Amino acid sequence: MPEDLLQRRLVVVTGKGGVGKSTVAAALGVLAARSGRRAVVAEVGRRGDVLDTLLSPADRPAGGATTDDDDDDGFVERAVPVRGASGTLHHVSISPEAALREYLRDQLPIPAIADLLGSGKVFTGLTAATPGLRELLALGKVWELAQPVRRTPGAEPYDLCILDAPASGHAVSTLSAPVQFARTARVGPVARQGATIAATLGDPAQTAVVVVATAEELPVSEALELEDALGGRVGIHVALGVVNGVLPDRFSAADRDALAAGAPHDPAIAVADVHARRAHDQQRQLARFRRGFRRPVVTLPAATGRRLGPDDVDALADRLEQGLRRLRADGPGTTR
Structure with missing residues (x-):
């Protein structure tokens, strides 16, 4: 159930690009x-x-860089301040290259061999020859x-x-890569790793997916298809739908007719x-999403600014x- 969402070990947030899934992920982190x-x-x-979105300008590193260098071998698990929280929130950015180096150092007894296999040229060759390897490593x-x-x-x-x-x-x-590797490799460390990750992703007690959309035709269609693909082909439990950026629908049909008649004569x-008209269309698409989406749906209001910050994430x-x-x-x- 959605109320148990934060009790999982892993929550995956996805949706069409541009619908605000990163903002929803940040808001879930604040809630946790x-x-x-x-x-x-x-x-x-x-x-x-x-x-x-989680860091205010004053908390951001000098120079404005909030991600780690691609050549860095490690992962910076950066603490993020959350007002009034009894728990803690961290952030980490993942590159498949660094993930490969970390995995090899864990698996191989000789560091020099791990460093050689994890070098840029070898990694490029491995990923070019092995579709899905980047996704599995991440x-x-x-x-x-x-x-x-x-x-x-x-x-x-x-x-x-x-x-x-x-x-x-x-x-x-990305999410189907572990299953594919487990089936293809069958034996060896890569197969074992794929099977282990696939088991975690496929266990609804451990993993849940949140599908994010906006109340527009294409994002809604893509979100409905995504629920089918994740639940069917990939076998991951979809727990919740989030419709982001919903405008308040303040006008009746008569009001909309009056506004349309007056619009050519008055800029306001x-x-x-x-x-x-946009708010009314959003309501139609929201109703369509709720009809087609098999899991509960919640809505989030449209943000007022173009660039979101910690206050906006707290409100969401x-x-x-x-x-x-x-x-x-x-x-x-x-469904509401």
Whole structure:
């Protein structure tokens, strides 16, 4: 159930690009820290989208860089301040190259051989010859972050790892990579690693997916297809749908007609007319999403600014918490 979402070890957040999935991942991280959990938000590809929203300008590193260098062998698990939280929130950015080097050092007894195999040229050759290897390596690090006992020397375990996954199509290929490798390799360390990760992803007690959309035709269609692909082809439990960026629908049908009639003559009315028509269309798409999505759905309001910061994420975390509480109060089967 969605109310148990933060009790999983791994929560995967995905959706069409541009729908605000990184913001939702950040809001979930804030909620987890508020509930007393030790949580980490992981981004694949060192994008830094989540960290940019969680850190105020004063908390950002000098020079504005919020991601680690691609040539760095390690992973910086950076603590992120959360106001009023009894738990803690961290952020880590993952590159497959660094994940390969860490994995090889864990598996091979001679560091020099691990460093050679993990070098840039060898990595490029391996990934070119082995489709899906980059995805498997990245997920291997995500899996490690979600374990109660971590293999990284000296690393403390987390109660929850929230993965800000790639956008829809790439997310399906990324999340299906462990199963594909386990089936293809069959024996050996890669097969064992793939089978272990696949077992964690396929266990609804450990892993859940949050599918994010906006109330527009294409994102809704993609989100509905994504639920089918993840639940069917990949076998991962989809727990919740989040419709982001919903405008308040303040106008009746008569109001919209009046606004449309006055729009050509008054700029202020024209602005209200655009808002009214867009909000009404969003409600139609939201209803379509709720009809087609088999799991509960919560909504988040449209943000007022172009660049979000910690205050915005805190406010969205409040709204997300309210939505989850309503689902709990309404009981099983609700979609609102």
